[in-house]
Amino acid sequence: GAGVSQSPSNKVTEKGKDVELRCDPISGHTALYWYRQSLGQGLEFLIYFQGNSAPDKSGLPSDRFSAERTGGSVSTLTIQRTQQEDSAVYLCASSPGPVNYGYTFGSGTRLTVV
Amino acid sequence: QKEVEQNSGPLSVPEGAIASLNCTYSDRGSQSFFWYRQYSGKSPELIMFIYSNGDKEDGRFTAQLNKASQYVSLLIRDSQPSDSATYLCAADISSGSARQLTFGSGTQLTVLP
Numbered sequence: 158g159a160g161v162s163q164s165p166s167n168k169v170t171e172k173g174k175d176v177e178l179r180c181d182p183i184s185g186h187t188a189l190y191w192y193r194q195s196l197g198q199g200l201e202f203l204i205y206f207q208g209n210s211a212p213d214k215s216g217l218p219s220d221r222f223s224a225e226r227t228g229g230s231v232s233t234l235t236i237q238r239t240q241q242e243d244s245a246v247y248l249c250a251s252s253p254g255p256v257n258y259g260y261t262f263g264s265g266t267r268l269t270v271v
Numbered sequence: 272q273k274e275v276e277q278n279s280g281p282l283s284v285p286e287g288a289i290a291s292l293n294c295t296y297s298d299r300g301s302q303s304f305f306w307y308r309q310y311s312g313k314s315p316e317l318i319m320f321i322y323s324n325g326d327k328e329d330g331r332f333t334a335q336l337n338k339a340s341q342y343v344s345l346l347i348r349d350s351q352p353s354d355s356a357t358y359l360c361a362a363d364i365s366s367g368s369a370r371q372l373t374f375g376s377g378t379q380l381t382v383l384p
Contacts, residue, residue, distance in 0.1 A: 199376035256363045257303045262314040
């Protein structure tokens, strides 16, 4: 696609429910990243996929968070048993490969846990 | 300890002035440095990258890198109200099994008409 596509753009969920956030990277980009941005805060790294390598999960805040990337393209971030502190904008980014190219971000998913 | 540090601001400059945004990083192995602009409610947008010591100019924007001092800056000449945004500095930092971009917390810039 022309850009990084994320869906849904907004999600309101009840505390304790599971949510899935989707990211479709730019075609041909082998690297995919998930970040979280809380209101007025910087970008918090969550997880990184590079090609077929094992993902770098070092930024996931708890075992309620997981992500997968199917076929080296689309990625899904899953948050189980959501908590109010999970409310944030979840940003996906992709890159052609090495970090030297910089990242292109999607428009994000705003998650609100009530 | 934060790995990429920025003055959080807010920074206000009058229209037409030069805005100077600064950033320091902790990893001496960092090779790639980026400046992103983020308008309120929007996602970050890449505006500049720099790999070598010295200055890199692109239109009204100049990125400056000093690896010895672990310092990166962004100058915006002839600042316009449309430049009002949060500016994020990023550097490639060793993390886990790979290098990836680590972002500063951003500097909020307001250009006053």
